[in-house]
Every structure is written in C-alpha cells, then in structure tokens.
Amino acid sequence: MPPAGATTADDVLAGLDPEQREVASNPLGPMCVLAGAGTGKTRAITHRIAYGVHSGAYRADRVLAVTFTARAAGEMRTRLRGLGLPTVQARTFHSAALRQLQYFWPQAIGGPTPTVLKQKAPAVGEAGARLRLELDRVVIRDLAAEIEWAKVSMLTPETYRDAAARAGRSPADLDLTAMARLWETYEEVKSARGVIDFEDVLLLMAGVLADREDIAATVRGQYRHFVVDEYQDVNAVQQALLDQWVGQRPDLCVVGDPAQTIYSFTGATPRHLLDFARRRPDTRTVRLVRNYRSTPQVVGLANLVLDAGPRRADSVQLQAQRDGGPVPTLSAQPDDDAEASYVAAEVKKLLAQGVPASEIAVLYRVNAQSEAIEQALSAADVPYLVRGGERFFQRKEVQQAIVLLRGAVRGDDGSEPLGRLVRDILTGAGWSPQRPAGGAVLERWQSLNALAELADDLAAAGEGVRIRELVAELDRRAGEQHAPTVEGVTLASLHAAKGLEWDAVFLIGCSDGLIPISLAEGQQAIEEERRLLYVGLTRARTHLALSWAARNPGGRATRRPSRFLDAAAPVLGEGARSTPKSAKSAARAGGRGTKSVKPRTCRTCGATLESAAERKIGRCNDCPATYDEAQFEALRTWRLEVATQSKVPAFVVFTDATLVAIAERQPAGAADLARISGVGKHKLDTYGDYVLAVLAGDDPTEVATRCVTDRAASA
Template sequence: RIAYLLQNGVSPWNILAMTFTNKAAAQMRERINKLAGPSALSVWISTYHSFCARVLRMEAGHAGLNKDFTIYDDDDSKKIVEASLKELNYDTGKFKPSVISGMISSAKDKLLDAESYGIHASTTPEPTSFGKVAADVYELYQKKLKEANAVDFGDLLRYVVELLKNNPPVLTKYQERFKYIMIDEYQDTNYAQYVLTKLLAAKYKNICVVGDDDQAIYSWRGADVRNIMEFERDYPKTTVVYLEQNYRSTKNILETAGSLISFNNHRKPKRLWTNRPQGSDVVYSEFRDEFNESRNVAEKIKSMVEAEGKSLSDFAVFYRTNAQSRLFEETLTRYGIPFVVVGSQRFYERAEVKDILGYLKLINNPADSISFKRIINIPSRGIGKVTLTSIQDNAITFGKNLTLYESAKEMVQNGRLPKAEKFIKLVDSMLKEKENMDASEIAKIVIDETGYIQLLEAQNDIESRSRIENIQELVSAIVDFEQNSQIKTLPAFLENIALVSDVDVWDEKKDFVTLITLHLAKGLEFPCVFLTGLEEGLFPVGNSAYSMEELEEERRLCYVGMTRAKEHLFLSGASQRRVYGQLRWCIPSRFVKEAGLKKECCSPIFRDETLIGPEEETAPLSVGNGKTGHFYRGMRIKHPEFGEGKIQDVSGAADDLKVIVQFDAGFWKKLLVKYANLERI
C-alpha cells in the first residue's frame, strides 16, 4: 500500500506506518525500499514506542520534558517502585515491587495518571488493598521519574496522547503531516495506542490497519481485541479486505489450525487457503512423562537433520510457560544439539553491559539517579552506602535541589569526596564534548578511562573473558547502529536499545534450535515446529474456572503456535508431569480434540506398576460393594456436578474406596465412591 501511494504521487513525508517490534519495522522498511526505491526513505516507519519517543524529543518543551530524557526499562522502573514503597513505609515483602510496577503500567495503558488512578483506588473497600498502595506509590514514582528526567514505557504513549489532546496546534501539525496512516498487527493495540491512532487519523480518516482477531493473544499486557472487532464502528466508511491466502503453511497445517479456531465464537469468520501442497500429517503424541516428551523432541530433530539434511535453525520448540524450557535445555544439551532460548537474559541486561550503559546514560542525562547509583562505585572507588547517603543528603540540604551527580560534583569541589574526583572529571569532560562525538567514540573513551576491561583481564578466568567479549560486542552494536542510522548520536542509540524486545535480538540466521514461548513466537515462522505441553491445566493454562474470554484467548494462542509451522507440525503432551515437586496426572488438552487430532504414536504410559498402552484400560484394581461396583484406573466416569472424567488412581476398598479423577474440564478431585454417585460411561 505504501509503495502504491508513493507511485501515485503521495509525498513520503505524509505517510506514517507503525508496528510493534523493531524487527518488524526494519523488515517493513526493507521491503518498501525494494518496492519504491529512494522515495521510501522519508516514510516514517517505526514502533509505537519509538514514534512516541521521537515526538516527545521534538516536542519536549510542550510536554514539560528535557529533550535528553532517559527511557527507563522494566528493571529500572522496579527499582524506583521499590524505593518509593520503602519511602512510604510499605512492606516490600507483602507489596512486591514487580506487582505494584505492573499495576502502574496497566494504569498508564488505560491513560490514567496518578491522580485519576488515586480516585479509582479510593473506592476500594479495603484501605490497605493493593490498589490503594499502588495509587500512593504511583504519585511518588512519577515525582521520582520527573526528578531524574526519565520516563518509562507507559509514559511514552501517555505523554504523547496528553500532548496532542491539550495542544491543538501540535495535534494539527501531526495530522497535517501524517495524512496516510498504516498500522500493522492492529489486534495487539492497547487503549493508549488506540486513542493515539484515533487522534492522528481524526482529520483525514485515511487509515489502513492490518490485523487478525484470531491472533489476539496479548490481553494480559493491555491489548484489546475490540479495537479491531469494532474498527468499522469507529470508521463507518471502512472497506474490509480479507487476506485469506496463506503463503507459509501446508494444507494439513492450515486445516488443523482452522478446525481448532472454529471453536471460538467471538471472531470474524474467515477460512485460510493455500496453493502449497497437502504436506505431511500433523502429528499428536502423548508420552509417559515430560522426560519422554523432551527426549522425543531431541531424537526427532537429530533424525531429521541426519536423514533429511535439515538445518538446526529449521526447528523450534514452543511451550506455554517459561519454566518448561529447562527440561528441553537439559535434554538438547545431553544430545549435543545447539540451541538458543529466546526471552532468556537479554544481552543489554548483562551486568557488565549495563555498567557501561550506565555511564552512557548518565553522560546523556546527568539527572538519571538510577544510572548514577549503579556506576558511582564501578569500578570500585570505596564508595558504599554511607557515602551514597551523604551524597543524597547533600543534594537537599539548605534548600538545595541538586541531582545526585551535581551533589557529588559539589562535594568533590569542596574536598569532601576525593574518591569520586576521577569519576566526576570523566563524566564532566564527556558532558562538554558529547554533542561533537558519535556514540561509539564516547563508549570507547568510557571503557578506556574507567579501566573496566583491564580489571576483567586481571581476573583471567572463563567468566571474565566472556564479560570482556560482551563489552566488545556492545561497542560493535553501537557501531552497527551508527552505520545503519541517519542519527548517530548517543541519545539516538540509547533510545534504540531501550525499546528492544526479546524477538529483536534473536538472530534467525544462526544454526541453533530455537526454544521459545508461544507468546514470543508470534510473527515468526519455522519449517518444523514442536508444540509441547498440550495438557489440561498447562495449555490451556490454569484450572477449570476459565471465563469464555480467557479460554478463547488460550485457543487463539494455540492457533498462533500451529500457524508458525511451514512444513511439519508436531504436537505433544505428557500423561504425568511433576509440578512444584508433585507428580500430577494429566489429560490431553481439549485443543487436541478440537483440532481433529488423534494419538498417532505414543510411548507406553507407566502408572505406578501398571502399564497402560495407547488405547488400553487396566483390569479392576480395587472393588467396592453395593453401589460402588468396579472402578479402576483408566475408567471413564461421569459425576453429577463435575461432569465427565477419567480415573487416575484407586485406593481403599468397600465403603472406604476412593478414586482420584481427572475431569475433562481441567481439574482433578479425590472422591469417596460411596457418596460420589459416579456413573460409568
């Protein structure tokens, strides 16, 4: 569409395209450049957050910010929240910073400022509820951000929406600039992104969005599927085009995924089709336990690499929760199969990388208190908690309102902090020269002047060598950024890495098996996909008390996982799995049946000393009298309240006969047969 607009004389200056990851934005720009040539260079293509960061820097005066503001990541935000909780005398054991931080973030996604959120929280009956605490912390948290000339991810969107709403000339400026607006993955927009889009498109209403309600899987982070479901209501003259041809998956994969998603009621009906071949069958296997499941994955990968010449990068293992990756990591390691875990510790979160970035952030924004506290004693200068407290006290004594850096500088000049003299001198010199230097030059000077690498070299062990390589890789990353960016400044680089997602740092060209959660896998594709852990209670996750909305989102998540596969799709589950140290009997996920799949292969399943084959029931293990009759492991029963299920264990006898039943709704119960009124089916 962008190429078409450019070919028909629309100025690239008037086109805005937004998506959700840097990787997607880069791919979009690459494709547009190929289609439209040099004229595409002036099209504004970015993520929502990058767009907002750029607008805020250009309009900093109107937004009440300094243009060199720092963007705090989740870790930085949690530190500010924790400090705020302690300052307000709240128990951080009871009110965990991560939970309160999440509540504040959710409020910002709904465009609630601290005052509005406080009014909302005041209606809560319990005055010590999490809502009341979050409201108190929110107010102090924002004050601390302002003092540090910093914003978090939620602020980027909220401040731009406020800017456009409260400044009609600024709104008009951007409406006139962006007469043609395009949004990718529109089903993933939250309320703040929805409002921002409506504001920008309000004048010309020339907006094109692409999205799939069947792939709406991010409600837990504020995304609202209603934004795409009700798009025609917001823009009555909308033309809807169904993009139903699939270019990725085989017919068998599409038919299986289509069968599954058809069980969702709240969706726009569509039927995907493809010109690709029928392909191999979609396979579902149930294994004795999670160990057998992981071994099967490893053996299948190894055999396909050896027999079919597949590359390791052709394979991906999907799972519902992060905890499931551990067993696959261990098993693949034993089989000598290289792998990468997407979403594990990010490169920019490693300690040595954050140390150097701390210097760069402070040089960019001397008011950044989080960065100051991180690096004031790195490398060690003998500055501990007592000295840091004196720096903080000096910042506010005698009516002063200094930043921590200004306070330390004043103390150095007064001879009260000689330990920090070299530190202050380095930062001060960089502050004076930063406008005339590229980001990579500043980084190299910081690394040299601090002696960081020399200290690691002196340790001379495997870990220290790895940390040196990471610092060198950071410099390479800065140089790469400068070579691929029109703006090579330090603020531009810091903004870029602040908005990096897990998928952005994943390199699909490296020959590793990819281990990844289903949520992170969205937007990716692989020739061979293993979708694991298909068991009630694990996927769909949770207990039986699903709301219809939650269950439909779980089903959409499974659909997303299935449609990542290009050629081969293997689904699997375990008959028993250890959860929190306890062995749990499992029943296949309802999604298996809804996808029209049956067990094609299955390792024998051992339960205690009993062997149960794929379709086999055991002989009676315990017999009751009268109403109890014969009950045994593997038997299907029906309970008047809980519905149908399968007996997983039997104990006792006669009037004391008990059964453990895994019900089809996804939960299990231990029942006394005498009173349970069970019906055999």
C-alpha cells in the same frame, strides 16, 4: 512521480494475489484488512504504501506506518527500501511518540526532555520499600506489569481500584487499594528522579496533541497517511494517540487478525479492530485468507482448533496454498524430563535430515518449561538460544566485535575476501573456527559467528563490499533491532513467538493446566488461551509436533491432553481427547461414575459465576456490592495496618475477595467465619477474634496493633 529508475505503480501490483492487490491498489480512504496468519499482510500493506507513492496518490515523507515491535518495524523498513521507498517512516508506537515528544518538549513543556526508564523494577522496588512492603524480584516484576496495564488503560491511582475490580485483576494477590498506593508512590519516585517511563511517553504525547492545537496541526501536516499493523493489539492509550495523529482525515489503513488476539492481559483489545468499519462508515474491508506459510496439514489442524471455539463473522478461515507435507503428530510422555528427551531426539533427527537449527523452534506456554528442554538439548549437543533474553546488539561480545570491525575499516584495502578478513578480526573477540561444545562459551561463539555469516551474505550480494559497508549494515540493523540469524534451535514462549515462523515447530506441554493455563478463569480467558495455541500452531511451515507429559518428575500422573485438542482428534488420533469418548457418552447419559456439578450463580442477578473471586463472594462483578461500605473500609484499614506492622503484603493477611466475602456475609462468630472461603483454620486462629472485633465496631487501628502485639508475644 517516482524518480528515474524506480519501481513503477504497475510493478508494485505484479505478483500479488487478488486480495492483496485489492489492498495495494486502493491507497486512499479508510481500509480494514482482516489478515489471517501467513497470508502476506506485510507484503500487502507495504505494496499499498508503494503503490500510493509511485502512483502519485501521496508523498513518501507524508506516510507513517506503525507496528508493535522494533523487529517488525525493521522488517517493514527493509521491504519499503526494496520497493524504492527509503524515506517512509515505519516505527513502533513508542518510537514515533518519543521522537515527537523530544522534538516538541521545549515548546510544549519547557526544559530538557526527561530520561526514559529502561526498566520499572528498581523504581517499583523503591516504592515498595517506602511503603515498608517486602517484595521479591518476581512480585516486583508482576507489580510493574500491573502498573503498565493500568497506565495503558488510561487509569489513575484514584480510578484504578474500581476498574481493576471490574476487570478481575489480582496483582500478585496484592490488595487493590495497596496496589493503587504503590502506583502512586512509584510516580513519586519517578518525579524525584526526574524520569518518565514508556507509558508516560504515549500519555504525554497524546496529552500534548489534545491540549496544543498548534502542535497537533504541525504533526498532522507532516503525516497525512497512516498504516497500523497488528491493530488487534492496540490498547486505549495507543488508540487515543492514533486518534490525535489522524484527526478527521480518512487515510487510515488498519491490519489485524481477531484470531491472534493474545495480549489482553497487557490492556490490548480487539474492539478497535472489530469496530473500525462502524466508526468509519466508508471503510473498505478486505480479508486475506490465502496462507502461504504452512502446509495444508498444518493449516487444517489450526483451523480445527480455532473452529471448535465460538466463531465470529469477522474471523478468517485460512486456505492453504502450499503443497502437502507430513501430518502433525501428538506424543504422550510419562513426565516432563521424558518429554524433553523426546523433543531433543526428534530435533537431532531433523538436523540429520538437513533442517537448519535456526529453522527449528520449541514453543511453550510458560518460561519455566524451558529448563528441561535446555538441559536435554545440551546433553544432546544441540545448540539453542532462548528468545526473550538479552537483545543481540546489547550483548557484550557483539558490542566488542563491532568496535573491532569499526577500527579495521581504514585498513581494509580489498586485498582479502571479506568473510576471511572478518573472521580474522573476530578472533580478537573470541571467535574460533571450531564451535565450542556448549554453555556460555557456545552462546558467545554463536553471536560472533552470526556476524561472520552476515559478512558472507553481504559479500555474495554484491561486488566490492568491504568492512565499511558491513559496519554500516550493522549500525542500521542495531537501530532497527534486526539481528542477524544466530544458528541454534529457538526456545520461546507462545507469546514471544508471535510474528515469527520456522520450518519445524515442537509445541510442548499440551495439557490442561498449561494450555489453557490454570490461571485462566471465565470463557473469555479460556478462549484467549485457545487463540494462543492457534498462534503457536501457525508458526510452523512444514513440521509440527505436539507433546504432553502425564506428570512432573516423581509426581502422580494426573494430567490429561489439552481440551483444545479434542477437535483435532481426527488428525492427531484418539489420544488427543482430554476425555475419552466413552466417558463423554456416560456423562451425557448421566451414567454411573459421573458427577453433576451445579454452577454457582450470583445471588443478586442469577448469572453464572465464572471466576474464583466471584464464586468466593457469591456475587458477579457487574452487580453492586451488598455490604456496609463503612464496615468494609474498617476491615481494609485493619488489614493494611496489620500488614504494615508485620512487614508483609496485605494479601498475606486476607485477599480482597476474602475481605469482601467477610463484609457481605457478616459472620456472627468464629463458626460463621470459618465457613467463608479463604478463611482456613490457620487464619481463623491467627486473625478470627480480631476480624470479629472490627465487625463489632472496635477501632480497626487499635485492633490491628493488639493483633500484632499478641502474635509477637505468643511467638
């Protein structure tokens, strides 16, 4: 029974649409919620938990709600508190696992719980140094990401190479064997330091629960009802941990959207969501299709882009519920700088119309695109903040301000309005009534001003709110990473924008090569890029402006609109087409000016080769290798020895794909070797004779030493 004065079960269901009500009113048993963008999924699942508790179906302290970001978990906790459920646990996978691991570590393993690495980069860099690899900061970041992918995929250094080859992985073009050795050395570095990383937290906890039935029984006794948000983003180790948490019980509700699957590069897969009902035959499946976020114009454009790709039976077709708004636009600009200036000018127009800066976002595919936008906004005197930078509560000025506020708690006798008192205190941290012009000073001022405005909001929400309550609110928000609103235009990558929304969205760089990114190879990768664009489009509530630039500043105008916008031409105009209609008609007719390109096929099975690596070796990844294993290993040994003695990564000598191609083609001489993709004139002159010597059966280590010695003598 709910406590006196609490929300009742009937109250919980009031105001929900039919689909949301179906989710909320069935709190027991397996449920799969396919929730489109902006359809109120958080509302539905928090009301499901609330209905379950207030109807007596289960206890609040027996529920565990899991999501993927601290911000999303904080939002869920805030909503649950508003529904009278302050004790429901809403956490990220890592937070929940770490809490359990710290509690059970003495019992399961013994000794103090190891410290969790905040960043992998230093340990990866040390591992590279031990292997005499010269790695720069960017490469180290990419290699750290590869280690994360391998660990969440539940691989080991021993199983990594084959799995990575099947997945077409190319970690900073590092040889897969060298990558496995780097990962192994990284684990040695961690062990020497007595630390673990975030992936270890999940792996260790899943392992403890699998090995210790007594601990698993304790956890399952504590949590009996589970909700998992953004289930399309679950990876293998998270699913393994979830399986251990749930056991054989039926009360699991998962929520996700296959159309928003954009993190496969991290190991996430929508298969867990798509196969959920098959794995649990009694599953009730509910589709949330009513979009309350965006205007019909925005929803219509997003549907056009998504529908142009392969449509699945489990996909969700959004239905707009809001009144109409402005039609989305597409602008073509001569170069990137002109595009940035255009966006800055349009932002200023919206600000003049009364749209708050915090309700405007500029989204892009890669972070490097933000530089031109930052310069243009600064020149236009428009405040902005870059999402994905330093977290709000980790900023030095914010920490200093909280210390000052905490010290003022005892002296607050209520004689002065909270907002004015807080601003007086924040003056000591650098706040002033006048907003600075720009730069780092403006960024600090914006952070402090956000604290002042939060004080205003708290004072307006209730009588007698003082600094003590403000400090408590800040402590709560810091724990949940629920930052107050900072006034400024948001700059964010499309990946970082997931889960967020704004009144106005500018989506820049809508050209082939950026959307889809040129690195995307194969149909699956291309379709994930389409979904990424779809996510960006559905972030906008009212205003949506797309743009693209014909070239880099000073370069040739070789770009064209994104192929994903072809289907949107009825809304955005004929300028949205990546290829004009006349050219498409000529291509279909086989007319003059068109070039027929015959797709390359696997020489073993005849399948079309999709990736550049497959085309290079002439064989798809699914077919068995056709080279002599011993000879290939000799080539790898030679390459690694050359790379080690030269103090360069192995891929600088030859990439994996090129080495496989050499082993499979068996070149008889320099002319044959030169015909292999990846062996240009420079590499032929530098390494050709030595590769042929290894193929002829010479000792690879001796050949490598001779190669390095000869190169040094001729330098």
